[in-house]
Amino acid sequence: MSIEPNVFLTDACNQRCLFCSSAGEDRVQTPAEIRACILANKGGVSLEGGEPALCRHLPKWTRFARRSGVRDIMLCTNGSPFVREAPVRALLRAGVT
Numbered sequence: 001m002s003i004e005p006n007v008f009l010t011d012a013c014n015q016r017c018l019f020c021s022s023a024g025e026d027r028v029q030t031p032a033e034i035r036a037c038i039l040a041n042k043g044g045v046s047l048e049g050g051e052p053a054l055c056r057h058l059p060k061w062t063r064f065a066r067r068s069g070v071r072d073i074m075l076c077t078n079g080s081p082f083v084r085e086a087p088v089r090a091l092l093r094a095g096v097t
Contacts, residue, residue: 005041006048007034009058013050015078022050038065044072047096053081059094066095073097 008027013020029037038045038061045065052058052075065073073096082088 003037003040005037005043005045007037007045007061008048009034009050009052009055009061011050012054013078014054014080015051017078022048034061035064038068038070042069042071044074045070046074046076048076051078051081053077053087059090062091062094062096070095071097 008022008029011022011026011028047058047061049055055061062073075091075096
């Protein structure tokens with residue numbers, strides 16, 4: 001059984017995008033499910049939500065994925081939390097590719 005490479009960190013969002021694929025869905029994973037997903041997908045994972053940048057644990061999970069040897073760490077975001085440079089640099093340092 002394969003585990004999809006999508007990590008759902010939160011259902012919180014700061015937008016109401018018409019094209020949102022997760023609106024009204026409860027896809028948030030438990031820490032154990034997140035850990036298993038990351039460990040099972042060394043080629044790459046996509047950190048998603050709602051808006052994953054609203055998850056206070058985003059840097060922690062990014063670092064965990066990097067330290068676990070995940071090659072590509074993608075962030076599926078609406079981008080609005082990144083109007084300042086500091087949060088972007090912090091996630092790049094944590095391992096987002």
